Amino acid sequence: MDSEIIKTLGNFISSEILGQPDRKIDRDEKLISSGLIDSLSLVDIALFVEEQFGVLVDDTELNADTFDSLHELEELILSRQV
């Protein structure tokens, strides 16, 4: 079972970024290096994560080295939530 965080992130990406609400994103599916998320949408992820989870993602962290899947993004969020 995917966690709530992964579900929330996945729904946001499918509906708001990809414009395909039915698109299921696997927790380990590559997001950035695969080109699924275009560079123009990276800042949307940072804005959403901040608004939804109260976690800051710096613009220098918007790259595949910092997170490249829903699972990695979840870990980043959890590690910063107090």
Place this chain on the structure above:
Amino acid sequence: MNKTFSSTLLEHVTKTPDKASIYFLEAGAEDRTLTYQILFEDAAVFADKLQQEGILPGEVVVLIIDYRVELLAGFWGAVLQGAIPSILPFLTEKLNPERYLADLTSLISVTKPAAVITYSDFKSIVEKAIQPGSSVRSILYLEDILGSEPDVNESFPGLNRNPDDIVLLQHSSGTTGLQKGVALSHQAVFNQLQSLSESIRLNPAEDVVVSWLPLYHDMGLIAGFLLPILSGIPLVLMSPFDWVRAPYRLLQSVSRYQGTLSWMPNFAYNFCARKIRDRHLDGVDLSTWRAVINCSEPVRWESHQAFFERFKDCGLAPEALQTSYAMAENTFGVTQSTLGEEPRIQRIDRESFLESDLIIPAEDGNPHLVMMSSGRPLDNTQIRVQDPHGKVLPENTIGEIALQSSCMLNEYYRRPDITEKSFQDGWFLTGDYGYLSGEEIFVTGRKKDLIIVGGKNIYPGDLEELIYEIPGIHPGRAVVFGLFNEDLGTEDVVAIAEADDPDPLAKQELADRIRAHVTQNSPVSLRFVEITGPNWIIKTSSGKVSRSANKEKYILEKGLA
């Protein structure tokens, strides 16, 4: 001595060696200041190296360098050596290296450069792109150049160039774009800069250009690089990669450096308006920003409105939002709106616009479209609007925009065939459609189904060819077109492909493969991918896929009309 790029740079170096030429911004690092003297010394290192390698004046030097100071120095080094620099996009992580290699190989075979300057990460690709018998005699890696002492006392061959000699090549992106290098002379660029400066009332004592635009694109190269450096005004330069992740940096930089001028494509107005947090605007003062010029994709009044509403509390003046119509073939600017005034707006009858070529004012209550002027021609440029037979059309009639100027390209480099086809009776055919109202041009769209996404010109045929490479898709059974997205202020790219297998899961997988393949092999990403059954796609009687008919069908089926 002739007035050339080299003589002009050296004049600034002699007169104002310690004046800041470039403030170079990088996320996560301190801003760097390059004075004219430093820029010159850095460039001289490259010029020396090219000379040692036997690169001759008039030969092409290709630069494939990511965003760093050495890209700027390498460009000027090639100029000082009298060579012809051409800045190419570098390979980003999303792109497929094989496709990049194929494009680079083909560019090298057409352009016949004598040298490539790059960095060692790129070694394997560049070496593969250079085929036996290639024109390339030298590949220079930054790692081997840096740290050398410049010889600033030598006499640079660039000083002996003639004003009519080619000074640079500019390639647009995509497979089709790479086949056409726009070759510009020193004189053409100077003529452009003089007229452009006049139209924007450039004031070297006060102006500061702030730019995040890539240097392989005409807007970034001319307005966001050569105009400030050759005119002796400071340039605040940040990377497009940093800007797209942190658009607030543009506004903070305008505030910090008291920036006065910026150019950017229409989508960037929406992007900034929607994606900047309030806390990043604390203390930001935009009152010095006297012209933010919207250029290189169709200009939208709605985008200006959104930008102004978002930033007016930072001191942004409504008349600071300006427009221009520009293209690499005219060096850069073709028209410019009148500074100090908001660009002219027209409310036109929607039906007449869609059904005919005539522009008529909208009557109250009738459906209308808001058109925004791109301004009047620069003083060295004439434009006219004509029909397909070359007949000049009256005002308020849509036709192809043609132009003449003293800053036209010399040629598409080593492509006399394409060069010849682009002119008719001495007029350059732009491929853009629009209408004149008084002296002002209103650009309405492109012919040849060209899609413009975030300022990048995309040929749908290139993307369709990519889709045909995917197993399960047959040639002629996919279509790609652009669909304007109001929120983004630019076009979404839509791809439709026919498949025989009706299974929804198989369709989903095919859609994913198409999306990934296009992303990795082209400069854009697809926004919507639709897999249909057989015989969905409309073809013309000659069997060609009709993009406009398919776009209309898609809009109707999706209820988007």
